[in-house]
Amino acid sequence: MSEIRYENFFPIEGGTFVNAGDVSSRIKSILKNLGIGSEVVRRAAIIAYESEINIVSYALRGNIRLSVTPDAVCIEAKDEGPGIPDIELAMQEGFSTATPMVREMGFGAGMGLSNIKKFSDSLEITSEVGQGTHVKTRINMAEAG
Numbered sequence: 001m002s003e004i005r006y007e008n009f010f011p012i013e014g015g016t017f018v019n020a021g022d023v024s025s026r027i028k029s030i031l032k033n034l035g036i037g038s039e040v041v042r043r044a045a046i047i048a049y050e051s052e053i054n055i056v057s058y059a060l061r062g063n064i065r066l067s068v069t070p071d072a073v074c075i076e077a078k079d080e081g082p083g084i085p086d087i088e089l090a091m092q093e094g095f096s097t098a099t100p101m102v103r104e105m106g107f108g109a110g111m112g113l114s115n116i117k118k119f120s121d122s123l124e125i126t127s128e129v130g131q132g133t134h135v136k137t138r139i140n141m142a143e144a145g
Contacts (some may be wrong), residue, residue, distance in 0.1 A: 003069060003070070003135070004031070004068070004069055005065065005069055005070060006034055006035070006066070006067070006068040007065070007068070008065070008066050008126075009019065009063055009064075009065050009066075010023045010026065010027075010063060010064045010065075010066070011061070011063050012052060012055045012056065012060075012061065012062050012064065012082070013056075013061055013077075014055060014056060014057075014058070014059040014060045014061050014062065014065060014079070014080075015056065016056055017056055017094065017105055017107075018055045018127065019058040020052060020053055020074045020107075021027040021049060021051045021052065021053075022052075023048060024045055024048035024049035024051075024052050025128045026044075027044060027045065027064070027075070028041055028044070028045040028048070028056075028065050029050045031044055031045075031068070031073065034068060036068070036073065036141075037141070040073055040139050040141060043120075043139050044064070044066075044073045044075060044139055046115060046116075046119045047075050047115075047116050047119050047120060047137050047139070048064060048066070048075055049101075050111075050112040050115045050116050051064055051075065051077035051112075051116065051135060052064060052077075054077070054079070054105055054112050054114060054133075054135075055077060055079045055110060056107075057098060057102045057107055057114070058079070058081045058082060058098075059080055059081030059082075059132065060079075060080045060081060060083070060098075060136035061080050061081030062077060062078055062080060063077070063078055063079075063081070063134070064076065064077050066079075067142045070141070071140065071141055071142070072121075072137050072138050072139060072141055073138070073139045073141070074136070074137065074139075075137045075139075076134070076135065076136045076137070077133075077134070077135045078132065078133070078134045078135075079133050079134075080131070080132045081131065081132050081133060082130075083127045083129035083130055083131055083132055083133055084125070084127040084133055085129050087125050087127060090113055091113050091114055091117060092110075092114070093110065093111060094109070094110040094111070094127065095110045096108045096110035097107060098110075105120055113125070113135075116137060119122075119141060120138060121138050121139055121140045122136075122137065122138040123135070123136070123137050123138075124136040124137075130133045
């Protein structure tokens with residue numbers, strides 16, 4: 001396990017669409033300021049944004065944890081939400097349980113988890129129905145170009 005170079009924790013309130021994207025923008029700026037390569041920054045920003053939108057759209061509250069080591073950028077999202085009954089189904093592009101209100105705002109297209117997977121070098125999802133979801137991602141510095 002590599003030594004942590006940077007770590008931060010960002011709380012997110014569910015349903016606060018007016019602030020949606022703020023945390024991912026902050027993460028993008030932090031990574032740029034740390035001198036992380038642009039491809040890693042781009043991938044991390046996408047993962048953070050999709051994670052943030054999922055929390056805002058579905059959960060009561062949650063948080064995103066960013067940690068940076070010399071080897072990787074890790075983003076973890078934890079929420080207090082409805083949980084995911086079928087993770088395999090939820091990973092399919094286009095699958096969504098978004099409410100009509102969320103869809104009217106332009107979210108809930110069913111690409112969140114599949115985009116998180118696409119831009120991660122490793123992904124781990126655990127979820128308990130009625131309790132919430134925990135998504136752990138890693139972007140390897142060496143593989144990101």
